[in-house]
Amino acid sequence: MGVFGSGRPFMWRDELATWSVAHRSVPEIMDVLHHLDAVIGPYYLFMHFWTELFGDSLTSLRLPSALAMAGAAVFVTLTGRKVFGPATGLMAGLLFAFTPSVSRYGQEARGYAFVVLAIAAATFFLLRALERPTVLRWLPYSLSLFAAGLFHLISLVVVAGHAVVVLMRWWRPRNHRLLIGFALSVVLGALPLTPLAMVGQTQVGRQLGWLDAPSLQYVAAGFWPGLFHSYWFGLCVIALALLPLAWAKGRRVVVELAMVAVVPIVLVWLISQSGTAYFIDRYLLFTLTAWSVLAAAGLSRLRPKPVAAIGLAVVVLLGVPDQRSVRQKYSRETWDGVAASKVIAEHYRPGDGLVTLGGDYRFFQLDVVLDYTLPEDVKLKGVFFKKDRVANGDIYPALCSDQELKACIGDTQRVWAITVGPPGYVFNQYSAAEKAVLNEVFPKQTNYVVRDMNVTLLERGPATG
The missing domain is CATH 3.40.50 (Rossmann fold)
Structure with missing residues (x-):
């Protein structure tokens, strides 16, 4: 889905910046990062070496994002399978892959798809570590958080949602190994990012000065359709994601995943009410991984079983017009x-x-x-x-x-x-x-x-x- 039609739309302004910076030598890239876009520097450096190896056609520039979204689909599937079973895992991966915004940012020469991959991996590795909290299980979680912050520091708000999950798992057995392992893993993943965060903070005014504090009206009318890049597809996913909350059994894990999906959105909205605003749909694209699993859980429980497959097909078909629109020649910019x-x-x-x-x-x-x-x-x-x-x-x-x-x-x-x-x-x-x-x-x-x-x-x- 990421590769299909990726060479048709011309680059828009953010992608042009990617090509412009990645096309320079490493010392010239470092010179840019001293003045601007330090927090995007790791992605620019990656793209510099990528284009040296594979060229800079539109498809080549966007291929890393397509690969990253494919990797994210793997972890979405694994998460759904671990928590709800194979059928839900399969549906979660398919829902994620056919989400119009996943195609949109899987066809963009920016780092958002890398963040989605890292957060999808982090959530899976967290659930895995909570089952058996050993060093070898916490380490992949730390590395995933580090990768997420490396490509977009704002994505680390997911730690707040993960913290709620850890507290829910800790509450009854009072297993302090969970709290200690989680805390150390977060520190291990986030601490090396401190220099990047400090430099980025000095540049935040120029990079995000154009964003205003988000209103509740924007959340309802602009943010949700933008998050899914499709009004009807997004509406169906959210409706399906709410269904598991009514389950008599197995509701705890549903609430846990809901925290991963909702807490980062709420937290970034609150932070954006004063000072610098960060609330924009593509910055929170990584929450789609949890939304897909929740929606698949609701879908897979529909009875009789063929209804679930029909429901999946209907949701995918509702996204087809938006899938087509993101691949139009002038979908990024109207000028030629x-x-x-x-x-x-x-x-x-x-x-x-x-x-x-x-x-x-x-x-x-x-x-x-x-x-x-x-x-x-x-x-x-x-x-x-x-x-x-x-x-x-x-x-x-x-x-x-x-x-x-x-x-x-x-x-x-x-x-x-x-x-x-x-x-x-x-x-x-x-x-x-x-x-x-x-x-x-x-x-x-x-x-x-x-x-x-x-x-x-x-x-x-x-x-x-």
């Missing part, structure tokens, strides 16, 4: 950077420059789009750059000030200006100073329109209208 590159390549002359977007529009990373899509013999010089993004140690270039714009253009005879928007939206995303200088220096302007983009060739010489 590939078409823009073809226009430039067709009319290119050596020495051409590029006017990249800055300010509030720099997140489009159109210079990265062109670097990825243009032929190797088409090289555009950033005319408004003081430093390109590599020299700047960032995912964005350092742009010239308003007073330096003419000097930065120098004697460049032709430049390409690219904006995102409808036809005629040529200079709307540039500052007033940039517009004035471009119109003065390059009066001859030829505009090419592609999907949701304007590709404008600016030349010195008399205006052509």
Whole structure:
């Protein structure tokens, strides 16, 4: 499911950042991490070596995420099998694999799928260690927590849900080995991540400053559909997950898994009410592993038995429209950077420059789009750059000030200006100073329109209208 159709949608801004950073040398990557995205650094380094071995096609860039989601499906199946039996394990793995958001992030060049894999493994290894709390059983749990935090520190909130499970198991026998083993395992897994957390904390404002404190209305209307990437699929999974809570027997383990699914969501919501907000569906994607097991438990108990198989098929079919949508060409971005590159390549002359977007529009990373899509013999010089993004140690270039714009253009005879928007939206995303200088220096302007983009060739010489 992760590989199918993964080469069709073009990269969106987060994936562009992945390619941009992973494409650099290791020292250049470390330079970026001193300024930005330190908490994503392990993933960038992994992708650097991955692309050196397997190339950077869209499918290749996204293949690690597909493999990670496949691994997560294994642990979801094993968890369901351990707790409820083989039939539930099989259904849990299938529900997880066919969840539209699992396909969505199994086809994304970011680290979220790695986190889902690590948390799925951690939950399985925790349940295994609680059966027989030995060092050899706690160690895989520690390693899984370390891996989860390495790829996304926020995912360690799952420890709160796991702690509730441990307390429930400890309560009756008062087996202190459970508490001691769990506490030591958490410390062993989390302590090596302390330097990463400290550096990440200094960068959190820039990385997450765009997130607002989540309202309860957002939780109901935005978060749940986003978590499953499908309104109807998600509604069915949650409804099925609630069924086991009505069981007369075996309810304890259902409550335990419910804690793994719900406590991280509640905790991140509460933390996000003051200070930095972290509440966004993809940051809590790892909770899908527990939701899938709970829903499969409810589904597998339906009688007669063929009803369970029919129910599974119905839920999967409800997700088909959303499965199709995540694989559409414009499912990530509505504009067509590939078409823009073809226009430039067709009319290119050596020495051409590029006017990249800055300010509030720099997140489009159109210079990265062109670097990825243009032929190797088409090289555009950033005319408004003081430093390109590599020299700047960032995912964005350092742009010239308003007073330096003419000097930065120098004697460049032709430049390409690219904006995102409808036809005629040529200079709307540039500052007033940039517009004035471009119109003065390059009066001859030829505009090419592609999907949701304007590709404008600016030349010195008399205006052509």
